Amino acid sequence: MHIEVDREKLLQQLELASRISTRHQTLPVLQCALFDVSDSTLVLRATNLELGFEARLPVETKESGVLAVPAALLAQTIGLLYDRVVTLKSEGEMLVVETSKSHTTIKTLPHDEFPVIPQLTGAVQKLSGSLFVLGIRTAAFATSQSSIKPELGSILVHQQKERTLTFVATDSFRLVEKLVPQQSISLEQSLLVPQKNALEIARITEVVGEDPEMVVSENQLALRFPSGVYVTTRLTEASFPDYQQIIPKEFATTVTVLRGDLIHALKKTNIFANTFLQVKVGIDPKKKTITFSSDSGDLGKTEETVSATIEGEAFSLSFNQRYLHDPLGSFADDSIVLKFAGVGRPMVMEGVSEKSLRYLVMPMNR
Amino acid sequence: MSTSIHSTVVAVGVQPLTAKQLWDDALVNIELSITPANFKTWFKDTHIVSVESGTATVGVPSVFVKDWLADKFNGLILKTLRELSTHIRSVEYAVVPRNDRRTEKVEHSAFNPALPLEEYYINKSDNLNPRYVFDTFVVGPFNALAHTAAKTVAEKPGIAYNPLFVYGKTGHGKTHLIQAVGNHLKRTGRKVFYATSERFTVDYFNALQNGTANSFKDKYRQYDALMMDDVQFLANKEKTQEELFHLFNAFHDNNKQIVFSSDVPPHLLPHMEDRLRSRFSQGMIVDIPPPDPESRGAILKAKAAQNGITLDEAVVNHLSQTIEGNIRELEGALNTILCQSQLLGRTLSLDEVKQLIKNSMRPRKSLAVSEIVDKVARFYDIESASIYEKTRRKEIIKPRQLIMYILREDFHVSYPAIGQKLGGRDHTTVIHSCEKIKTNLRSDSSLEDELGQIRAILK
Numbered sequence: 001m002h003i004e005v006d007r008e009k010l011l012q013q014l015e016l017a018s019r020i021s022t023r024h025q026t027l028p029v030l031q032c033a034l035f036d037v038s039d040s041t042l043v044l045r046a047t048n049l050e051l052g053f054e055a056r057l058p059v060e061t062k063e064s065g066v067l068a069v070p071a072a073l074l075a076q077t078i079g080l081l082y083d084r085v086v087t088l089k090s091e092g093e094m095l096v097v098e099t100s101k102s103h104t105t106i107k108t109l110p111h112d113e114f115p116v117i118p119q120l121t122g123a124v125q126k127l128s129g130s131l132f133v134l135g136i137r138t139a140a141f142a143t144s145q146s147s148i149k150p151e152l153g154s155i156l157v158h159q160q161k162e163r164t165l166t167f168v169a170t171d172s173f174r175l176v177e178k179l180v181p182q183q184s185i186s187l188e189q190s191l192l193v194p195q196k197n198a199l200e201i202a203r204i205t206e207v208v209g210e211d212p213e214m215v216v217s218e219n220q221l222a223l224r225f226p227s228g229v230y231v232t233t234r235l236t237e238a239s240f241p242d243y244q245q246i247i248p249k250e251f252a253t254t255v256t257v258l259r260g261d262l263i264h265a266l267k268k269t270n271i272f273a274n275t276f277l278q279v280k281v282g283i284d285p286k287k288k289t290i291t292f293s294s295d296s297g298d299l300g301k302t303e304e305t306v307s308a309t310i311e312g313e314a315f316s317l318s319f320n321q322r323y324l325h326d327p328l329g330s331f332a333d334d335s336i337v338l339k340f341a342g343v344g345r346p347m348v349m350e351g352v353s354e355k356s357l358r359y360l361v362m363p364m365n366r
Numbered sequence: 367m368s369t370s371i372h373s374t375v376v377a378v379g380v381q382p383l384t385a386k387q388l389w390d391d392a393l394v395n396i397e398l399s400i401t402p403a404n405f406k407t408w409f410k411d412t413h414i415v416s417v418e419s420g421t422a423t424v425g426v427p428s429v430f431v432k433d434w435l436a437d438k439f440n441g442l443i444l445k446t447l448r449e450l451s452t453h454i455r456s457v458e459y460a461v462v463p464r465n466d467r468r469t470e471k472v473e474h475s476a477f478n479p480a481l482p483l484e485e486y487y488i489n490k491s492d493n494l495n496p497r498y499v500f501d502t503f504v505v506g507p508f509n510a511l512a513h514t515a516a517k518t519v520a521e522k523p524g525i526a527y528n529p530l531f532v533y534g535k536t537g538h539g540k541t542h543l544i545q546a547v548g549n550h551l552k553r554t555g556r557k558v559f560y561a562t563s564e565r566f567t568v569d570y571f572n573a574l575q576n577g578t579a580n581s582f583k584d585k586y587r588q589y590d591a592l593m594m595d596d597v598q599f600l601a602n603k604e605k606t607q608e609e610l611f612h613l614f615n616a617f618h619d620n621n622k623q624i625v626f627s628s629d630v631p632p633h634l635l636p637h638m639e640d641r642l643r644s645r646f647s648q649g650m651i652v653d654i655p656p657p658d659p660e661s662r663g664a665i666l667k668a669k670a671a672q673n674g675i676t677l678d679e680a681v682v683n684h685l686s687q688t689i690e691g692n693i694r695e696l697e698g699a700l701n702t703i704l705c706q707s708q709l710l711g712r713t714l715s716l717d718e719v720k721q722l723i724k725n726s727m728r729p730r731k732s733l734a735v736s737e738i739v740d741k742v743a744r745f746y747d748i749e750s751a752s753i754y755e756k757t758r759r760k761e762i763i764k765p766r767q768l769i770m771y772i773l774r775e776d777f778h779v780s781y782p783a784i785g786q787k788l789g790g791r792d793h794t795t796v797i798h799s800c801e802k803i804k805t806n807l808r809s810d811s812s813l814e815d816e817l818g819q820i821r822a823i824l825k
Contacts, residue, residue, distance in 0.1 A: 344702030
């Protein structure tokens with residue numbers, strides 16, 4: 001192989017590839033990016049057997065060929081070069097990386113063990129890339145970190161309404177549901193995308209900056225971008241609970257409060273958080289206030305009162321304050337509505353006018 | 367070892383190795399002929415799915431493995447399998463979901479109870495929740511009729527009552543009941559499908575958008591029974607209603623069972639085509655009213671038993687009398703008690719329970735009599751004052767009687783108290799008024815409509 005390639009374009013794809021390539025105990029070639037050059041196209045591939053990535057770049061080909069080279073090492077090297085164009089050529093077992101002022105040789109690995117990236121075929125759906133990213137990013141924080149239930153370690157992507165996709169994640173203590181518009185979506189099945197893979201796909205979609213086409217088949221999902229980037233992931237094969245059943249429909253108390261006030265109050269209670277991260281929330285409809293207090297025992301305690309519009313009865317509950325704080329950055333509205341259904345029942349958090357994001361969180365016992 | 371296997375195959379001849387044994391033996395041989403790294407990477411978590419007419423199907427955990435085995439190891443696998451079982455001529459590969467869902471129970475911190483998601487896992491192919499069966503449905507006086515109707519439908523689908531239309535407020539057990547019908551029919555070998563009306567709407571919209579309306583029709587028509595939840599959400603969706611109308615006819619003509627649920631009876635469904643409304647009403651309509659205190663007690667005991675605890679009789683009585691809302695609220699209160707008693711490691715006393723659920727009770731909707739009078743008067747566009755007066759004008763009498771009926775039925779005010787509050791009337795007058803409305807409601811559907819609307823205003 002012997003090519004000349006635009007350094008920045010190569011670096012961008014190589015950085016995406018190197019995030020996927022991995023040190024694998026029994027298959028060392030997985031730490032590599034595979035370079036496959038024929039005619040004037042370089043096809044760059046990387047996989048960790050969970051995710052598969054493929055990019056196409058126009059190159060000046062002097063000699064075609066295939067080789068596998070450690071992706072992170074090469075990305076680091078190329079990141080530190082200056083010239084606009086880089087020459088890559090194979091010399092025996094080595095890859096030579098050359099510019100006018102720089103010369104590097106990197107040891108390659110046998111490429112014949114490099115896995116095939118599954119190419120999915122089937123019905124194609126045009127997605128809005130940026131909105132797909134928004135859906136994943138908004139939901140991702142609430143997935144479960146435990147591997148006991150793979151469905152809770154995944155983001156549920158399904159269609160509930162016309163022209164929208166719904167992204168849902170829960171670790172069983174809280175649940176987030178985000179709707180994003182997708183003009184030409186038509187999705188019959190629901191997809192469970194492992195959270196890590198979903199975030200990686202979101203990053204790729206963002207970097208590529210194009211609207212992809214989605215294909216789903218055989219427990220796999222793939223996105224194909226106009227520029228030739230292709231990414232595919234395994235889907236979690238499990239069923240997701242019918243979460244809508246647990247969303248309360250009637251509420252005892254509804255509190256409307258400024259998002260900024262809420263963030264501020266929780267930042268303060270966080271200083272005096274105890275081991276359970278417990279924050280007490282007291283609602284006083286007469287004074288029109290909501291009070292947040294935490295007590296660390298050893299260090300001291302703090303209390304912050306925020307004015308609010310309140311409908312319903314007086315109430316006092318405890319929450320894990322991280323669970324309250326986590327979703328606040330994702331709301332677009334300045335005002336947040338907190339809806340309480342009672343002790344032992346989830347609280348619902350929504351924007352005042354923007355209803356595309358809904359968050360459920362279980363209160364603590366005392 | 368391989369020779370002994372070989373001789374077994376030859377000796378038994380007509381009784382070849384089971385598929386599992388065959389694959390286990392093949393793996394032993396394959397392991398010897400490739401590097402340990404390769405074996406671990408590609409053959410871990412593989413199994414044989416079937417051996418049929420000379421084709422062995424190997425189940426693999428992912429598409430990566432499938433492609434790799436087919437590409438690189440197909441020859442080796444086929445050769446190895448043929449050595450063990452000569453009638454195998456080809457190998458195919460299929461991605462079979464990893465069964466990595468372990469059954470260990472997650473230990474939840476006693477401090478932070480989990481969302482009750484466990485109860486809502488659904489079967490992907492028919493959307494039914496396997497937990498919703500008749501056995502777990504608690505029957506009380508309030509839902510006995512609905513339960514009997516559903517049971518009858520489950521036993522004689524398509525014949526007894528078609529469609530069955532179940533209506534009631536949220537949390538009264540509609541979904542449980544109609545899914546129980548579905549699960550029962552499924553067990554008797556029928557193809558069943560459960561869909562919310564929203565899902566149906568989206569499916570239909572997509573089918574129209576993609577020009578695949580016919581495959582949409584085929585998809586739904588392939589089922590033997592259809593359960594559709596919350597049909598009130600079809601309001602204003604004329605196209606979807608029309609499609610449902612045709613689907614209904616297709617089902618009904620073929621004696622296939624349909625079960626609907628809604629929050630109001632068919633004739634009160636807003637923005638619904640009349641022909642669809644009349645189809646809803648043509649089988650059996652049953653109501654699930656709010657549970658009475660006795661039933662609430664029974665439900666509590668059953669739920670507690672499902673959670674493996676027994677509740678004190680006094681606690682059950684207290685809960686069933688104080689929590690007047692729907693069944694979900696009962697469950698919420700029960701969960702609170704459960705968590706707290708786990709935390710303390712003992713059963714709670716009645717006083718502790720009282721203290722604990724003080725906050726979980728929904729404020730009893732309390733309206734002053736004057737407010738009710740005002741709202742009803744405004745509904746009929748008359749002066750509130752005239753309700754309290756002795757006038758017997760016809761346009762006043764009806765609203766006045768309705769107010770008495772509502773105070774009695776919905777707010778459980780005593781007859782003498784109603785009479786006194788509404789301008790010092792005798793309690794027999796009140797009794798007569800309530801009875802009159804009751805009788806009229808049976809024959810006069812417009813009166814029922816009005817009552818429904820007034821109740822909505824009072825909410």
